[in-house]
Amino acid sequence: MDHIARAVDRLARNLVSKTMCSLVFFLASLLYPGMCFSNETTDIRIVDYGIYTGDIHERVSCQQSPTGWVGIQRNAKLLSKSDVVPAILGVRFGFRYEIKGDEFEGGRVVILTKFKYPGLTDRKTGKVFHETELVRHGKVGHSSYVGYVFEREWELVPGKWSFEIHRDGNKVAEKSFTVYKP
Numbered sequence: 001m002d003h004i005a006r007a008v009d010r011l012a013r014n015l016v017s018k019t020m021c022s023l024v025f026f027l028a029s030l031l032y033p034g035m036c037f038s039n040e041t042t043d044i045r046i047v048d049y050g051i052y053t054g055d056i057h058e059r060v061s062c063q064q065s066p067t068g069w070v071g072i073q074r075n076a077k078l079l080s081k082s083d084v085v086p087a088i089l090g091v092r093f094g095f096r097y098e099i100k101g102d103e104f105e106g107g108r109v110v111i112l113t114k115f116k117y118p119g120l121t122d123r124k125t126g127k128v129f130h131e132t133e134l135v136r137h138g139k140v141g142h143s144s145y146v147g148y149v150f151e152r153e154w155e156l157v158p159g160k161w162s163f164e165i166h167r168d169g170n171k172v173a174e175k176s177f178t179v180y181k182p
């Protein structure tokens with residue numbers, strides 16, 4: 001009976017972790033002055049993809065993420081257009097996208113971003129991560145970046161990595177990368 005209680009407790013903590021991660025982004029967005037959320041028709045177009053430079057503007061705690069946090073990146077600049085990525089510390093890859101739609105320029109829309117990994121195992125905890133979901137907010141008419149940066153040895157996992165954007169329950173953008181050990 002004790003093992004059932006532990007399993008239920010583990011499930012509850014995982015659910016709370018996922019919910020808290022999305023809730024942090026949602027609550028943070030509510031603090032942004034002049035924010036407007038719209039349910040009008042939107043189209044998300046991938047502008048470019050590959051290996052980037054940039055800097056992390058802010059780190060937000062997220063237990064659902066393999067690293068325990070997610071980074072809000074600014075100044076993403078494409079270095080090399082490629083969907084083949086070397087598993088090297090410091091490599092940053094992903095895609096930039098632009099939101100178009102019926103909303104007014106600069107209006108905010110709610111999107112769900114999914115990060116899919118080939119299985120990242122945290123060496124300290126033994127926990128294996130295959131997917132992270134984040135509720136984000138994008139601006140109509142502006143480009144944004146979604147991606148990953150290798151910062152720890154255990155993240156250097158070859159295989160298929162995918163980043164997806166969902167809107168109103170539909171996948172509206174996706175880009176997959178093949179990560180390889182050089």
